[in-house]
Amino acid sequence: MAVQISPSILSADFARLAEAAAAIPNADWLHVDVMDNHFVPNLTIGLPVVESLLKATSTPLDCHLMIEDPDRWAPAYAEAGVGSVTVHAEAAKAPIRTLRQIRAAGARAGLALNPATPVEPYEDLLGEIDMLLVMTVDPGFGGQKFLDVVLPKISRARTLIDKHGGQVWLQVDGGVSEQTIERCAEAGADVFVAGNAVYGADDPARAVDGLRALAEKV
Ligand SMILES: O=C(CO)[C@H](O)[C@H](O)COP(=O)(O)O
Numbered sequence: 001m002a003v004q005i006s007p008s009i010l011s012a013d014f015a016r017l018a019e020a021a022a023a024i025p026n027a028d029w030l031h032v033d034v035m036d037n038h039f040v041p042n043l044t045i046g047l048p049v050v051e052s053l054l055k056a057t058s059t060p061l062d063c064h065l066m067i068e069d070p071d072r073w074a075p076a077y078a079e080a081g082v083g084s085v086t087v088h089a090e091a092a093k094a095p096i097r098t099l100r101q102i103r104a105a106g107a108r109a110g111l112a113l114n115p116a117t118p119v120e121p122y123e124d125l126l127g128e129i130d131m132l133l134v135m136t137v138d139p140g141f142g143g144q145k146f147l148d149v150v151l152p153k154i155s156r157a158r159t160l161i162d163k164h165g166g167q168v169w170l171q172v173d174g175g176v177s178e179q180t181i182e183r184c185a186e187a188g189a190d191v192f193v194a195g196n197a198v199y200g201a202d203d204p205a206r207a208v209d210g211l212r213a214l215a216e217k218v
């Protein structure tokens with residue numbers, strides 16, 4: 001699988017989201033962190049803002065739902081026209097139904113695991129998803145320190161994905177930077193979310209190119 005970079009607008013200026021999207025024309029995705037102040041202790045944006053973003057950019061949106069009730073909301077994001085919708089395994093009460101609804105609405109379906117959530121119990125769901133997101137920070141905030149303790153789980157996730165045909169993308173999110181991206185790629189990740197490392201840089205597009213080059217080198 002080719003390396004893909006998904007800059008997170010969590011680290012952008014929320015009053016200038018269209019400009020933030022336009023600043024990274026070389027990115028594969030725009031990562032949108034939806035937080036409801038229940039699943040995580042932070043509140044960001046929801047469906048109305050995502051609908052506006054869809055009109056403002058042609059970069060596909062990669063929506064990461066950190067919300068208490070993804071079963072209720074995830075299909076609506078897919079129906080709105082985003083490219084990918086990821087729900088947390090810790091939050092979904094009917095993950096198979098929800099993942100199937102996301103796919104039926106035409107989006108890629110993702111399943112996210114918090115740092116302390118093991119991957120093995122979800123092996124049987126690999127056929128239901130297009131992307132597995134292994135969180136490399138506890139979700140809720142941008143700019144946190146990358147958790148090295150998650151690296152062995154990324155490797156185990158890669159082994160499981162390859163055992164099942166290798167079609168599922170393996171995304172990492174949290175603290176991904178020029179200092180950490182190579183270790184993620186070595187462990188088997190192929191889709192890299194980066195907030196601070198892109199929008200904290202003087203030239204976000206150059207940061208995307210730099211991250212991509214480091215991951216492709218592995
Ligand atoms: O899901 C997230 C936090 O819960 C963000 O996508 C993630 O933290 C990106 O920001 P950074 O690269 O600065 O860590």
Ligand SMILES: [Fe+2]
Nearest residue numbers: 033064173193
């Ligand atoms: Fe995220």
